[in-house]
Amino acid sequence: MPVRVLVAKPGLDGHDRGAKLVARALRDAGFEVIYLGIRQRPEVIAAVAVQEDVDIVGLSILSGAHVALTRKTADALRAAGGGEVHIVVGGTIPQRDVPRLEEAGAIGVYPTGTPLEQVVESLRGLADPQAASLR
Amino acid sequence: MDEEVFSEAGLPLEVSYGPGDLPAAEALPPPGEFPFTRGNFPRGYRGRSWTIRQYSGFGTPEESNERYRYLLAQGGTGLSVALDLPTQCGYDSDHPDVEEEVGRVGVALDTLADAEILFDQIPLDSVSTSFTINGTAAILLAFYVAAGEKQGVPRAKLRGTIQNDILKEYVSRGTWIWPPRPSLRLIADTIEFCAQEVPRFNAISVAGAHFRDAGANAAQEMAFTLMDGITYCDEVISRGRMTIDEFAPQVSFFFYTHGDFFEEIAKYRAGRRRWARIVRERYGAKDDRSCMFRVGCVAGGASLYAPQAHNNIVRIAYEAMASVLGGVQSMFTAAWDEPFALPSEESATLALRTQQVLAYETGVTRVADPLGGSYYVEALTDAMEEKVISIMDDLEKRGGMVDAVEQGYLHRLIADEAYRVQQLLSTGERSIVGVNTFRTEEQAPEVEGYEFDEKGRARQLERLAEVKRTRSAADVSRTLAELSAAAGLDDDNLMPRLIACAKAYCTVGEMVDVLKEQWGEFQQPTVF
Secondary structure, X not given: OOOEEXXXXXXXXXXXXXXXXXXXXXXXXXXXXXXXXXXXXXXXXXXXXXXXXXXXXXXXXXXXXXXXXXXXXXXXXXHOOOOOOEEEEEEOOOHHHHHHHHHHOOOEEEEOOOOHHHHHHHHHHHHOHHHHHHO | OOOOEEOOOOOEEOOOOOHHHOOOHHHOOOOOXXXXXXXXXXXXXXXXXXXXXXXXXXXXXXXXXXXXXXXXXXXXXXXXXXXXXXXXXXXXXXXXXXXXXXXXXXXXXXXXXXXXHHOOOOOOOOOEEEEOOOOOHHHHHHHXXXXXXXXXXXXXXXXXXXXXXXXXHHHHHOXXXXXXXXXXXXXXXXXXXXXXXXXOEEOEEEEOHXXXXXXXXXXXXXXXXXXXXXXXXXXXXXXXXXXXXXXXXXXXXXXXXXXXXXXXXXXXXXXHHHHHHHHHHHHOOOOHHHHOOEEEEEEOHHHOOOOOOOHHHHHHHHHHHHHHHOOOOEEEEOOOOOOOOOOOHHHHHHHHHHHHHHHHOOOXXXXXXXOOOOHHHHHHHHHHHHXXXXXXXHHHHOOOHHHHHHOOHHHHHHHHHXXXXXXXXXXXXXXXXXXXXOOOOOOOOOOOOOOOOOHHHHHHHHHHHHHHHHOOHHHHHXXXXXXXXXXXXXXXXXXXXXXHHHHOOOOHHHHHHHHHHHHOOOOOOOOO
């Protein structure tokens, strides 16, 4: 069964080039991608993630508000009954914030400059650790 | 047989160019003459250098005011105000959904009280101020006019620009509020108001930059931007109250300069020529000043990369030089550390110095249009103009920009081009030093960046509460009611209403909500 991923931009930042590139690369790699677009409230992202039964939620944030928005999305997911959904985050993220994001609930962090192939492989591994280790 | 070589935007290139590639002499008049291919001014930068304008705005109005005064003291000649996202999208700082965004990517302005602090001790009759603001541009203009009055500066002396270009927001930058049709009406209101009352202020800066950063190539960037410019001019002209010559001199443009050196130069030259012809042929302009394509630009943006980030300093310097050889009127240079964070004071100063070295040391400003007559540059300018025309024709056939926006067609074109470029980088067909070639193992650098002050939001909320406590509730409800009534009519200019709201210390969110009730909200197509 293909891995289902929801790609969304929480908060008000509208720079969506990265989010769209990742969405398309994932689709080309065989993932089922739901692209929710920009300016999404964490509660909406969580509701759609649960409704669509996704394995992974990918957030893209370039405004600097990544830690707070990731935490809000993780809280909203738990509240919506999607606590098992993985959260990954990409965007303009200084290295010093990677641990803060992990603490806020992100299992993967991809700062600007991460090659697309690396993002795809990382998500494949998250969705199915066994298959990934056999490859 | 040589393999085919293309510019970044896909223009085919010869091995070399010669006399046969030059346009006829009459098609290439000297700088300062219609159609301005060789620049707007006969004396180039000798008469007046470009405006060095660095984008900044941080946290609270107090912090930003301090940064502006620093930049002016360092020789900056204009201010460029970055607003935070809640202000740009029409939310007050105390709105529950925007908590983490207050003062984050720019300064928070909720009411006129914030604008008064932001411009404290900055002489608004001599400094020119550019606001990167779109959805709420008319409201910010109202704040600026009112803040000027408080300083005793009459409207007629205010200088600056509001970006005020909503069409590209629907596609690429995302700070939309209302749907396209009422938004166009509000923009036409600001253009009319500036033409009549604030003659030294540019009511709109039609921006291709954000298409570019979202993935469009240089030809698309220019074509989409010119189409947007046409849409706004059509809107004003269709009211039948003004001629093109009454407002076109206050329309300016804004682009990104990326890395393909000659293509960028050709882009600016081709854009100047095309716009001049559009204004004369489509709108019957009689005044050549109406036909001038006034351009600001940014060097940096998506052309910067995180790996080996110091290489960005070099990229920005080349881009800045291409911009000047292309004849821009104002420029800001990004900082090398922007792929990681908002710039530190040190990296922001280096970006400013990059322009100063260009302006004062390299000598490129000594002669107007130094590349004019170059076989290659002229041929590339012609090829770029042809490409731009073909993209514009396609959009016209599809019903123009509003339809292209509402149907997601522009979103599709940009996403496709972004993906095409990404493929070229992945396969190595396009080289980026330190990214897909000459790579080194490196740790992401510990950039100093700008450390966000969480306390700023608390101060902002305190002031907002204070303003709400001390203002006249009667004035607030009266001015908002008048705004609402005027918004329901088609032929009432909303600017005087917004200025009245500003002076009554209505908040941005209050004004925006009143207009949302009348006009509704935009729903963005989600194309990827």
